[in-house]
Amino acid sequence: MKPTDLKRRDFVRYSALGLTGATLSQISVPASSATPELKKPGKEDPLHQKVLDTCLIDTHEHLMNESERIQAEKTIWDNANDWTFLLSHYFDSDLVVAGMSQEDHDRFYSTALDPLEKWKLIEPYWPHVKHTGYGLNVRHTLKDVYGIDDLTGESVRKLEEAYHATIKPGFYKHLLRDIGNIESCQVNLWPFLESEQPDLLMCDLHISGMIEENWDPRFAEEAKIDVKTLADWHRVIDYWITTYGKKAVAVKSTMAYHRDLDCIRTPPEEVDKIFLKKLNKEPMTPTEQKSLEDHLFWYTVDRATEMGLPVKLHTGYYCGHGRMPLGRIRGNPAAICGLCQQAPETRFVLFHICYPYYEEMLSIAKHYPNAYMDMCWSWIINPLAAKDFLKKYLVTAPANKIFPFGGDYIPVELVPGHAAIARQGITQALSELVNEQWMALEEAINLTDIIMHENARKLYGI
Ligand SMILES: [Zn+2]
Numbered sequence: 001m002k003p004t005d006l007k008r009r010d011f012v013r014y015s016a017l018g019l020t021g022a023t024l025s026q027i028s029v030p031a032s033s034a035t036p037e038l039k040k041p042g043k044e045d046p047l048h049q050k051v052l053d054t055c056l057i058d059t060h061e062h063l064m065n066e067s068e069r070i071q072a073e074k075t076i077w078d079n080a081n082d083w084t085f086l087l088s089h090y091f092d093s094d095l096v097v098a099g100m101s102q103e104d105h106d107r108f109y110s111t112a113l114d115p116l117e118k119w120k121l122i123e124p125y126w127p128h129v130k131h132t133g134y135g136l137n138v139r140h141t142l143k144d145v146y147g148i149d150d151l152t153g154e155s156v157r158k159l160e161e162a163y164h165a166t167i168k169p170g171f172y173k174h175l176l177r178d179i180g181n182i183e184s185c186q187v188n189l190w191p192f193l194e195s196e197q198p199d200l201l202m203c204d205l206h207i208s209g210m211i212e213e214n215w216d217p218r219f220a221e222e223a224k225i226d227v228k229t230l231a232d233w234h235r236v237i238d239y240w241i242t243t244y245g246k247k248a249v250a251v252k253s254t255m256a257y258h259r260d261l262d263c264i265r266t267p268p269e270e271v272d273k274i275f276l277k278k279l280n281k282e283p284m285t286p287t288e289q290k291s292l293e294d295h296l297f298w299y300t301v302d303r304a305t306e307m308g309l310p311v312k313l314h315t316g317y318y319c320g321h322g323r324m325p326l327g328r329i330r331g332n333p334a335a336i337c338g339l340c341q342q343a344p345e346t347r348f349v350l351f352h353i354c355y356p357y358y359e360e361m362l363s364i365a366k367h368y369p370n371a372y373m374d375m376c377w378s379w380i381i382n383p384l385a386a387k388d389f390l391k392k393y394l395v396t397a398p399a400n401k402i403f404p405f406g407g408d409y410i411p412v413e414l415v416p417g418h419a420a421i422a423r424q425g426i427t428q429a430l431s432e433l434v435n436e437q438w439m440a441l442e443e444a445i446n447l448t449d450i451i452m453h454e455n456a457r458k459l460y461g462i
Contacts, residue, residue, distance in 0.1 A: 046445065047427060047430055047434070047441060047444055047448075048427045051426050051430070051448055051452075052181070052423060053181075054448045054452045054453070055182065055183040055452065056182045056419055056422070056423075057182070057183050057184055057186075057403075057405075057452070057453040057462065058182045058183075058185040058186065058405055058407060058415065058419070059186050059349075059374050059376060059405070059406045059456055060185075060186055060312070060351065060406025060407070060408050061185045061201075061406065061408065061412075062189060062408065062410045063172075063185060063187050063189075063193075063201060063410065063412050063415075064189065064193070065193065065194075065195065066169070066171065066172040066196060066197065066412075067196060069167060069171075069412065070169065070171075074111070075088065075109075076410060077109070079109040080109060080115070082115040082118075082160060082163065083115060083156065083159045083163045084108055084115070084118055085163075085411055086138060086141055086159075086414065087122070087138055088109055088411070089409055089410045090380070091129070091134040091137070091138050092105060092109065093319070094134050094135060095108075095122065095125050095129060096321050097321050098125045098128050098129050099125065100121075100122075100125055108121045116156060116160065119151075119152075119153050119156045120153075123153070126151060130150075132380075133379060133381055133382060133421065134380050136417075136421060137380050137417040137421060138151070139151075139417075140416070140418075141413055141414050141416070141417040142159065144417060144420060145166065145175065145179060145413055145417070146158070146163070146166070147162075148162070163413075166413065171412070172197065172200060172201075173197075175412055175415065175416055176200065176412065177200075179416040180415055180416035180419040181419070182416070182419055183453060184199065184202055185200065185201055185407075185415070186202045186204055186249050186460070187201050187202065188203075188206060188252045189203075190216075191205065191206045191207075191209055191218070191219070191240070191244075192204075192205050192206065192244045192247075194247075202249045202460070203248055203249065204249060204250045204312060205240065205244045205248040205250075205309075206251075206252050206253075206254075207240075207252065207300050207304070208252075208254045208255060210233075210236070210240065210296060211293055211296040211297050211300055212255055212293045212297075213258075215233070215278075219236050219240060220233075222240075223236045223239035223240065227279065228279075229275070230268055230271065230275040230276075233275065233296075234268075234299060237299060238303060241300070241303040241304055245304065245307040245309055248309060249310075249460040249462070250310045250311065250460065251300070251304045251309050251310075251311055252311075252312040253312070253313050254314045255293075255313070256313065256329070256332055257314060259290070259293070259328075260328055260331045260332065261313065261315070261332055261335035261336060261339060262331070263293070263294040263297040263298060263335075263338075263339065264294050264338075264342075265294070265298050265342055266291050266292075266294045266295040266298070268295065270295070271291050271292045271295045274289075274291060275292060278292060298342075298343075301343060301346055302343070302346075304346075305343065305346045308461075310346075310347040310372070311346055311347065311348050311349065312374065313336075313339075313348060313349070313350055313351060314351050315329075315333075315354040316329055316332060316354035316355045316356070316357060316358075317329070317352055317355040317377075329354075329357070330357060332357065333354055333357055333363075333364060334360075336354075336371070337364065337367075337368070340364070340368040340371050343370070344369075344370055345370070346370060347372060348371055348372065349373075349374050349403070350364070350372065350374065351377070351406075352374075352376060352377050352378050352381070353375055353378045353385070355382060355385060356385070358378075358385060358389045361373060361389075362389070362392055362393055362396045362397060365393065365398075365401055365402070366397040371401070372402070372403065373393065373401060373402045373403070374402075374403040374406060375389065375402070375403065375404045375406070375422075376403070376405065376407070376408050377406065377407075379405075379418060379421045379425055380418060380421060383424075383425055386425050387425040387429050390402070390404060390425065390426065390429040391430075391432055394439075395433065395438050395439075399447055399450055399451060399455075400455055400458070401455070403451075403459075404426055404452065405418075405452070407419065426451075426452070430444040430447065431444070
């Protein structure tokens with residue numbers, strides 16, 4: 001497997017983006033192809049102004065440390081460190097789905113072409129993908145970070161220069177706080193990011209490598225444990241949860257990228273022999289594999305819960321293209337009910353509104369005290385679905401269990417754009433609730449602090 005493929009696969013393991021009642025009439029879409037923009041709010045739109053002025057706590061990103069970005073000669077996929085990095089995550093999937101060949105896709109992001117020659121490859125597709133959530137995020141980034149109205153053959157030269165000029169010490173804080181009005185981000189890297197700026201980048205411990213991802217050997221190596229039995233592997237998990245749990249804000253699992261979340265509590269004596277099969281690389285039946293993963297999931301989740309760490313779970317839509325098994329994803333909400341019932345003390349934070357099955361997630365948030373909803377990534381998967389989810393959530397489930405924003409990005413430059421799209425959606429959801437007389441304006445304004453940062457401060461102890 002090429003290093004590029006390995007890194008792409010690694011990333012998959014690491015993971016997983018509205019308008020006031022007054023809004024529709026307020027939006028000014030210039031005659032050119034520039035990014036749609038809300039009119040500057042004034043006294044007549046206090047809700048919109050409040051959402052702009054209120055800082056967000058960003059509960060999910062995949063950012064590396066700033067010093068690594070500054071030193072990087074290539075991107076994490078071994079691609080060119082040029083303006084196309086801004087179109088790589090997650091926008092590249094829209095290009096392929098729109099019809100770009102894999103060969104052209106790979107050349108577009110590679111070091112083989114001059115950065116200024118690359119526009120020709122994307123030009124036929126740009127008009128068809130610039131309106132998606134991923135495309136809108138790119139355009140917000142062009143405008144808000146680089147002052148560029150739209151991607152064109154001419155603007156690419158300016159963008160290439162501005163892209164490199166922006167990457168310098170302090171650029172993370174500038175982009176996140178000055179442009180994005182984001183107080184802090186919670187970062188999910190494999191398995192853990194030792195943050196250089198702990199007040200800005202906080203960290204999740206990724207647990208999939210302890211459960212279903214072939215047990216990344218780095219876990220046992222660092223714990224200095226020679227694994228011969230299931231009990232040894234338990235000690236490896238204990239080491240990681242104890243050591244990194246003190247520094248982490250939560251643990252994170254991407255299990256739903258590989259199987260459903262229907263984990264059943266399974267005692268060790270039922271899986272210790274299966275564990276030896278796995279250790280010796282002997283074939284396992286699908287039932288055996290599931291039992292072992294079920295056991296390890298609960299062992300790890302219980303240790304995290306004892307450490308006071310919330311458990312973040314990917315649910316719903318898959319990143320990438322051409323591989324999403326919607327039949328299985330549809331089972332996520334029902335499986336989550338099983339998790340919430342089996343571990344009432346565990347606080348499950350459920351990601352991405354389980355898109356497209358978000359109506360089911362509203363019922364889970366309403367019914368289970370230990371189910372929290374994190375809207376990370378959903379604003380750019382389908383901005384209007386995310387707006388509808390938030391609007392319905394606020395009249396369905398308690399407001400102290402929702403986190404409305406996580407950019408879910410590797411390039412930090414794209415985070416302020418996602419925050420702008422989220423603020424547009426938050427404004428629209430609240431304004432519609434006011435205009436349709438489900439709540440008073442003052443109540444909507446009071447909810448902004450609660451959902452945009454107070455909930456995160458409470459759950460994650462920030
Ligand atoms: Zn993610």
